[in-house]
Amino acid sequence: MKYICNYSILRFLPYPETGEFVNIGIVLIANNGDFRFKIEQKRQRVTHFFPSLESKIFQRAKREMTAELSRLSGFLAQNRSDLSMLLNTFKHLIHPRETMMRFSDPGTMATDNADAALSALFDHYVNHDFATKEYQETVLEKQLGSLLSDSNLRQKYTEQKLGTIEYPVRFPFVLSQGQIPVQAIKPINLGHDESSKILEHGDSWISKVRRLMSYDSLATDTLFVAGAPEPGKPKLLKAYREITRELGSFKGVRVINYDEGRNELLSQIRLGIPATLN
Structure with a gap:
């Protein structure tokens, strides 16, 4: 009833x-x-x-x-x-x-x-159970899009799928020179409240990067903008550092913490833009 x-x-x-x-x-x-x-x-x-x-x-x-x-x-x-x-x-x-x-x-x-x-x-x-990793990454993506727009960079980027027909991987911000992707930016939420969730989500992107590299389909410069766990939680931060370290070990892949601030984010983005496209 x-x-x-x-x-x-x-x-x-x-x-x-x-x-x-x-x-x-x-x-x-x-x-x-x-x-x-x-x-x-x-x-x-x-x-x-x-x-x-x-x-x-x-x-x-x-x-x-x-x-x-x-x-x-x-x-x-x-x-x-x-x-x-x-x-x-x-x-x-x-x-x-x-x-x-x-x-x-x-x-x-x-x-x-x-x-x-x-x-x-x-x-x-109270618990915000609707705020899944996909939701959080959508928020990060919108914030990053606003940052690019405010800096007159947004028009340089388009959403693209890198990889192959059988294995396409979406990147929300891709800068291309001709047909070649020279920079791809991907917000990634690693601010989960459990170490296992951080590792699982991070591992999924490590696997994607590895496969894209094997297909020679990775952008020349790939920048992950990572949402991090709250300070003062050593287990979560350990998992975060493990994932960011492994992602950053791939050639041409960099990781920056979203909390570094607007100026540092823009500096790192511009670092991967070829001089001919600036």
Whole structure:
């Protein structure tokens, strides 16, 4: 049986002056009386976004909100037959308030399981499960395209597939001289939250580069612009360095960290453009 759920996203907003916030949880109530909530337990999500914020401030605010929602959960469980009261209580909970913990405007969805709905909403709004490596690389690609446009270089590049008819490999930015690809630029996301994912994704491109080389189809200069893991995570950074080192070991292949900044990125891009095309 399907139930209608109202839900709201819990947000942590420590500096009202800037309006910046981090999604940290979900509250949900169904029209069968089920009330559920889930709050992110890892403080790194917030401290990485607000590096100047003392973690104890977030931890205290989170404890207070968890206590409030736990108390409310017990109250609603005792009165779950009074649907009107439940909905009014939920509206009061998510009503705009001038605190560090705030709720989004409510959303509505149909579900046959409140726990499953809560998990799905949490994964989407807090864990960003839609942000696959393909999604992240699309973001990197758009940012790199904007950088090239701002520097009056975008018109020099086209999207091309290098390789053979049987084995085509897409590169979003390829600079050609006549029919010869002289530079290919590929954003690659190596900022995964697990070492195995970094290695697997990196290995797939190492294999592609090796095969393109065997077909003599690699651009004269191939530049990988890599999204890196967050600082302070040695296992992830080790995997990142392993992949970038191996990619950079191929003749004509270079790797640069996207976080090096616009000027360094442009410098490395221009380094691979033949003087005759500048």
